[in-house]
Amino acid sequence: MPATTEPGIFDESELVAKAREGDTAAYNQLVNKYSPKIYRLAKHITQHEEDAEDVLQETFLKAFEHLGDFQGQSKFYTWIVRIAVNESLMKLRKRKSDRTVPLDEPLDTGEDTVVREVAVWDENPEQKYSREELGQILDEAVQSLRPVFRTVFVLRDIEELSTEETAEALGISIPAVKSRLLRARLQLREKLTRFFKRKGDDVFAYL
């Protein structure tokens, strides 16, 4: 039995097929569906509003341009994420022209996974801060990660792509995704501990 398209359910492959044939409305639907996610992703990676907007536009212009290359084996979203990540990294490289940020930079062998601070957190650490303060703390922590770790963390834990989709979007291996994600998570944990730890509990860590 063919898959039925319930009314209101978004049939993506059909939209992509129509867009490929030049159906403007179909392409606009795809743009509207994914633009908030792509913008958020670009903002997280570039840490810059104007750059994120450029990335957003470039992503959807390039995606349309290359729609013929999209094979439909992966999800449309994973495919545009890959374009958006590449565009974002190009922006980063431009901003830090003195420091290159290759996505495949060799990783040091594990010093990053050394855990320095171990302390119990408050029960609901989020509630210690206003939404704005919390947002700033979280953003700054992500910003402080090196791009290789940041991109993996953003895709896996913020955009909630699977390990496989992240590997595909970044063009790296699954073990690479896993090891980068571990380092990113541990580094963030470390940074957030400074804000969220329960007062007077530090001693516990060294028992």
Next chain:
Amino acid sequence: MLTCKEFLQELNDYLDDAVDIELRRHIEAHITECPNCFVILDTTKKTIQVYKGMQPQVLPDEVSSRLNRAVERMLTQKRNSTAPR
């Protein structure tokens, strides 16, 4: 018995629910005996949760309309360049 280092190596898969029962048992045995690793597990889990709980990014209206205009411009150009003469 897992060492702390081995525990750290398995932490991600454990958090992502991607370990088999055997390994899960070893990890859980380790954290009942190692308070540091228990805290690392707990705070890493909370780190992920706090990010997942972030407010979804809304696309500012002006960003959205500039995007739509850019897409529109491109689509119009395409149409004109591929139109039969």
